[in-house]
Amino acid sequence: MTLVADGTRPAWREGSFARVLADVPCTGLGALRRRPESRWRRQPGELPGLVALQRRLLATAISSLKPGGVVAYVTCSPHPAETTEVLATATGVRVLPATEYLPEVPDAARGDFVQLWPHRHGTDAMFLALLQREE
Secondary structure: OOOOOOOOOOOOOOOOEEEEEEEOOOOOHHHOOOOHHHHHOOOHHHHHHHHHHHHHHHHHHHHOEEEEEEEEEEEOOOOHHHOHHHHOOOOOEEEEOHHHHOOOOOOOEEOOEEEOOHHHHOOOOOEEEEEEEOO
């Protein structure tokens, strides 16, 4: 089933899903190799607003999980404010070692998270964290 709704005001009950993908809007810094002009579209002052939105979306994703459910937090920015600092605000979850789910991707570990890089992986600078809701 696919639902379309505002992730900050969900149209579903809390604890409805076993799996949630939170592909949050971001600065797009990780896609500069494909979109070099994007560096002129963003201003540093926009970051706090994006981070606040990312935190709200992550909180909704977590509350949408059944106990034991997993959220994949994904962004195309390697900026710590949009990755690890957003995750630091998450409550009621434990971090799963995301690299264990992608053993075929070498040199992607950033602790328990996955950080892909254009010069290493031939991709955008994508970030992945897997969070399991506590039971």
